[in-house]
Amino acid sequence: MHHRFAAVFLLTCLLAFLQPASAQEVAAFAIADATTGHLLDSYRPNKKLPIASLTKIATAMVVLDWMDVRGQNAGSLATIPPGVTDIDPSNPVGFQPGDQVSLRDLLYAMLIQSDNIAAYALADHVGRDLQRNTQSDSKPVDLFVAQMNALARNLGMTRTVFLNPHGLDAVREDPHSTAHDLVLLTSAAMQRSAFRFYVSQKERRITRRPPGGKPVEYNLANTNELLGINAIDGVKTGKSARAGECLILSAARPPESVQNPDNSYTITPRRLIVVVLGSTNRFNDAKRLLDNGWNLYDQWAAAGRPLEK
16 A cells, blocks of 8 residues: 555656646746647636736737828837826836937837836827827827727737736736737737837837937847747747736747649748746746747647647
């Protein structure tokens, strides 16, 4: 009996050891093919969770859509609004009310270094234009956030609610989403060449123009420590007290080319998206999931890339 108990105990320990560590250490994750959205592996993919600065992917999408519709150049200037520095007193870039900053540099600051003031300034700038054109009594940032939620609905993100453009924890309710919803958002974002370029930059020098003063430059550093490793070309980090450590990665391999009987070729993109929510070591967890994801992708591709019904 003693030997049987010992054997069962050792087997239990071994099975626990062999379980994916990430499933034990994160609140949720998803590994997906970016082209089809097919989930290759997941853990609680539909669990509603706070997502911190991953919110800024949606913010960037709304800004880029607005720029396309309004014919706005990325070099157009926006003004840092009054009181915005209260959102993030740390203010690493040094933005001050009245500073003029290009839309391009605000997008860089928001996506590369996850700057909260840049996110709010973009929402305020776009929201004011929406306010003028709709003659709405709503506040500019509220109008902008409504567009973020409309984007979520259009993408089928049924378990997502955005409350602000930066993702900071709210007093009464946190902005929330799910690992699966974030796959949908990131897949759409990565189809935009401008977005892919912004999130692929390891560093960038931006300029703010104080009123009546000389331009001030600042060197941004990407918060994504895995950028450039194992073909990782994006996407976004997030971290807050309630959300824990969050991370979305995108990685691509050369497209697969298959010759057809008529001598034409079928070209299939190969890109993975990894979403990690509520981690205590997001970079290790995401890297491990990405490595496993490519193994799962190869098996899925060999089986003919069947999609879930």
